[in-house]
Structures are given as C-alpha cells and as structure tokens.
Amino acid sequence: MFDLTGFQxxxxxxxxxxxRASGQSVKEELEAHTGREITHGRLYPNLDVLVNRGLVEKGQIDRRTNYYVVSDDGVEALQQRREWEDQYVQF
Structure with missing residues (x-):
C-alpha cells in the first residue's frame, strides 16, 4: 500500500x-466526500493500476459497465494498512 498514491x-x-462497485459509483462516492470533480481520465487509469497490482478484481455487468471488487490480496493489504495506522493513531 505504500507504493500507491493517496487517490489509489x-x-x-x-x-x-x-x-460490486461500478466505476461511476466509485466516482460519485469520492466526489460526494471530497467535493471535487473526478474525471474519467483520472479515475479509470487508477482503477486499472489497482487491478493490475491484484488488489482489485474487475468484472463486467453489461457491455458498457464494469464492476470492481477488492481481491483477497486487497483485503489483506487493507488489513495490514489499518494495523500500521493503528500503531500511530490512537484515540
């Protein structure tokens, strides 16, 4: 996870x-929380990075829409990241 960007x-x-998030639903969720527009040119190449690194699996809903799910490796990476963060952030 340390080699990923914050956006990734x-x-x-x-x-x-x-x-089973579509690219559009991911985009809308992030835009709602950040208040910033996310372009397709930024979103999809970064989704592809996550897929290529094996952290996310990509499937097809229909001919125009893909879905994304976190892979087992992605779940493990998220768990390790949370453990690392918990060492430093304790309330």
Missing part, C-alpha cells in the same frame, strides 16, 4: 465499502 488508496477503500 481512497479508491481501494471506497471499493471495499461498496457492493
């Missing part, structure tokens, strides 16, 4: 929180 980590967290 945010994508991974959002995908983990949604059920």
């Amino acid at each position: 980590r945010d994508l991974l967290y959002v995908i983990a929180g949604l059920d």
Whole structure:
C-alpha cells in the first residue's frame, strides 16, 4: 500500500465499502466526500493500476459497465494498512 498514491488508496477503500462497485459509483462516492470533480481520465487509469497490482478484481455487468471488487490480496493489504495506522493513531 505504500507504493500507491493517496487517490489509489481512497479508491481501494471506497471499493471495499461498496457492493460490486461500478466505476461511476466509485466516482460519485469520492466526489460526494471530497467535493471535487473526478474525471474519467483520472479515475479509470487508477482503477486499472489497482487491478493490475491484484488488489482489485474487475468484472463486467453489461457491455458498457464494469464492476470492481477488492481481491483477497486487497483485503489483506487493507488489513495490514489499518494495523500500521493503528500503531500511530490512537484515540
């Protein structure tokens, strides 16, 4: 996870929180929380990075729409990241 950008980590967290997230639903979720527009040119290449690194699996809903789910490796990476964060952030 340390070699991912903050945006890529945010994508991974959002995908983990949604059920078979489409690219559009990921985009809408992040835009709602950040208040910033996310272009397709930024979104889809970064989703592809997560897929290529094996953190996310990509499937097809229909001919125009893909879905994204966190892979087992992605779940493990998220768990390790949370453990690492918990070492430093304690309330």
